[in-house]
Amino acid sequence: MKFDSIVIGGGVAGLSCAIRCAEAGLKTAVVAAGQSALHFSSGSVDVLSRLPNGEAVAAPFDAFTTLAEQSPHHPYSKLGVAASRDAIAWYQNMMEKCGVYLSEQADEKNHYRVTPMGTFRSTWLSQQTVHQFPLHDLSQGLTNVALVTVDGFRDFQPQLAADNLAKLPQFANVSIKTAAVELPDFEKMQRNPCEFRSIDISRVLRDETKLHAFAKSMIQQVGKADLVILPAIFGNGDGAATIKLLEGLTGFSICEIPTMPPSLLGIRLEEAMKSHFKKLGGLILAGDEVISGQFDGDKLTHIFTRNHEDIPLSADHFLMANGSFFSKGLAAHRESIEEPVFGLDMAENSHRDHWYQSQFFAKQSHPFMKMGVSCNEHFQPSIKGQTISNLYCAGAILAHYDPVQEGSGSGVAISTGHYVAEQMIARSQAVQISDSQQKQERTTA
């Protein structure tokens, strides 16, 4: 099978690249082995919340210059502010076409989102059903907040969240209450506790009669509130629409917070991207895994997958977006770290004593979090010093940044995926122009 571009990995980096390529008319395939980090994520897009030295960042794009001084090899330092901004704006527009509205604060600053623990994490873009707490005034406009769960649901504990919120001085004058709402069919679901996850609840609430019963119980349990915070228990495709319906039925202003995995807010982003990519004509080889590749000089010519071992896939360009240790894009051995598919050169391979900080909750990030594949300024990797000219890397497989400590995970994944796609598109167009010029010259001759 021959493609213009093949993307290895179906997370936010791989899908961003694949969608951009498909938009530009490139015949594109994605090989996705398993679940991406989005299944564990809040579904908000972090761009930059903290500098490598631990300093908090309010305006992420304004901080790129300081970031480049502290971390010259950081993916954002290679991209620059304009390319990163363009990529994030493209992502917002593209997701809007899929019905997922991601927005930022008008003052170009990060906002806080509340976590299931009742603590706050700063981020750049949040979905329309997530309440944005401004950095400068956390409890702006709030006097009565209700943290509501579904009776018997184990993946969100509202009392724990309420206790943590109540400790904050900004919430001193806000009344915080908790409630548990009964779910129709709860008795049946309780027979098997493994079936009482967010995704199972979302199936029940898709039924409008049950949603009405849920709304009625919610009005009784909550009473008065100017913001009702619910765990994300509404479906992937129609979650936002169901919340609108529930707001109409109850009269409450409702927002969602992510739960323990599976996180419907993150899955919503992945499902939207996958279906958009397929609509654009893209192919997803789901549940398949790239196991090796064939090289000719400085070019990757074919890849081999577990399910199509004897049918190689070939393409003009390839992207490695198969994540970090979490997604098996990187593997740790006793004394070394490696990229297991092609054996790409790693940025650093120090002794294991230098992989972590002595304090687990250290202010500085653990060095292993910044380990990854070494790439040039075009995000092309190398093997034993030889740059592979038609292979690129994007997202969590890249070295020199810590998505968790910096709060930059999806931002780096989207920007590097988009940037790589633009290079693939430009190279394909250059080949097309040169082919048609040669054809014209032959006709003229």
Ligand SMILES: Cc1cc2nc3c(=O)[nH]c(=O)nc-3n(C[C@H](O)[C@H](O)[C@H](O)COP(=O)(O)OP(=O)(O)OC[C@H]3O[C@@H](n4cnc5c(N)ncnc54)[C@H](O)[C@@H]3O)c2cc1C
């Ligand atoms: C628990 C957790 C929570 C997070 N929460 C947030 C958040 O709220 N906001 C935020 O902005 N960032 C968050 N991040 C960071 C962010 O989610 C990641 O940095 C980003 O999603 C990485 O995307 P990726 O596409 O590079 O990799 P991944 O999402 O890891 O995807 C890699 C994909 O490649 C596949 N794969 C691996 N090997 C192969 C192979 N050989 N062949 C084919 N496919 C392969 C994997 O199965 C997976 O589907 C979080 C990260 C984690 C771990």
